[in-house]
Amino acid sequence: MTTTTLLAGSAGDHRVLTMSLFAVFVLLTLGITIWAGRQTRTATDFYAGGRSFTGFQNGLAVSGDYMSAASFLGIAGAIALAGYDGFLYSIGFLVAWLVALLLIAEPLRNSGRYTMADVLAFRMRQRPVRTAAGISTIVVSIFYLLAQMVGAGSLVALLLGIEGEAAKRWTVVAVGALMVLYVAIGGMKGTTWVQIVKAVLLIVGAALMTVLVLAKYHFNPSSLLGAAAHASGKGSAFLEPGLKYGATGTTKLDFISLGLALVLGTAGLPHILVRFYTVPTGRTARKSVLWAIGIIGVFYLMTLVLGYGAAALVGPKVIKASNAAGNTAAPLLAQHLGGGEGTTGGAIMLAVISAVAFATILAVVAGLTLASSASFAHDLYANVIRKGKVTEQEEVRSAKLAAVAIGAVAIVLSIYAEKLNTAALVALAFAVAASANLPNLLYSLYWKRFNTTGAVWSVYGGLISSVTLVIFSPVVSGAKTSLFPHSDFHWFPLENPGLVSIPLGFLLGWAATLLSSERADPAKYAELEVRSLTGIGAH
């Protein structure tokens, strides 16, 4: 059963309305993209939006990049179905920003130029470190991209009310084509404005629904909680931790593993890190993180209300019937708040919130495509393959071609990977980022002895161990919810590899540095330190 059958009564009006709102958003953002494309002349414009955004603008854009479909639809749905355990995600996602604020954002802005690898390779031999960092950037981004695209395909099809496999595939192709257009034409400037528009839409939409939910309970959160617990059929257990992760010793360890990946992953996500290059100074990079923490924090508080509101007002039965993972809880809640199924108000609210969800997905995939194609062009093509002998125009052209290629790869993979669990993919992206990128960033910036050998070992060690552990985990085989439910080659008991692969990434970087005979260059470290703390010599 799908939403379409549930919404059959109002299907006619809400489809037309939803389609029109989508069309308005697409036209608006394409207009912005073309406008931005005309102003994009240099590589700095293409990769870093000319470094001309303000702290507030970039804070909104960072929030836009971060509040993906997983945050809006996923967390609200998880809270609606699993109660308190869904809230634990929001906390990890938010606290993670303090790592970025205190240790990463400003030094990265001051010492890098276009990509994460700029900072990692700063003190090291360029080719091995750039190759490693470029590969891990692309792997993390493609996992994240795949999660969004797979989600987008089924979700957009559901929300639009299109039925059948063919329509779903065309939706994925359309999303993929749009994101390539945004990136190839608008570069970072266009993509940033798309993020800003999307962030504003998402916050206004979520705030409207939050107020409507709270108004139903006379602005008394306690009675909302009571109603949610009652409607869930689980009683007060719905408001306590453990409904989803409390079953056995293994699921509890899995939760700790997930918690670790979430809190340490954010500061290693390449598509988030490149956002800090769009502002002129380290100080504005700090301001963007401060704005982002405020915006994202308030947004997650609202998803708490929306999740419990959906449980109380829509009920878990209807939500599960529409989407087993709860991904349509927020749109269904919107329909209820507008007056319910079959009413004009319900249709309008459903259309508006669906359009917001669509905007969210499109903007996030554009950000991911930009980060990975930029890393391909700047790190792998310009610095490794062409050894730096390449003009700015050639480099930007290769980034645009890479965006087309990455878009095509994502479209094809998402069509064939439809059955993959999107939540597992996002958690994997966070775990890979925390294992392969974060140790390297921290050692590079703060450990004088760290050298090329250590950098290469920590990236490949974190990358290979996290991906391998996922392949041999219950996510891929041996459980009913696995990618291959009928075969069983799993030997790693946890769904999230973070508990093992993150310490391993740190350990390998440390041990390889100490065991190699290579000496770190003190002059380069002095330059990195001076640049990252004072901004002297920054791009």
Add this chain to the structure above:
Amino acid sequence: MDHPPRPDSPAESAVPAAQSSAELIEQTPEFRELRSTFRGFAFPVTVGFLLWYLLYVLLSSYAHGFMATKLFGNVNVALLLGLLQFASTFAIAAWYARFADRRLDPPATALRAEYGQVNSPREAAE
């Protein structure tokens, strides 16, 4: 906006003389003071909030009874602790913003004013 002769990497973008000047700046007492002020704040605070987060995660997993304790109405310890994680995140962010404004930006600006022109023609433009 960038220098016309395209440097291969950020590390190589500074002229050779700049590297020795970076080492020179690194050895000044002003810079050392700035570095220890920054590290003296960032490192312990990071350890602190990570431990506080870890405590919360462990309590959620292994102290179900405690987390389920009702405080008032339908609000229990779990919800309160979750909201406290939000509150502490906002508070630490605000604390760092204030600290950086007062203790990090002025010495960094002073160092930039004194040495910044040496190796960054672009800094002035920004």
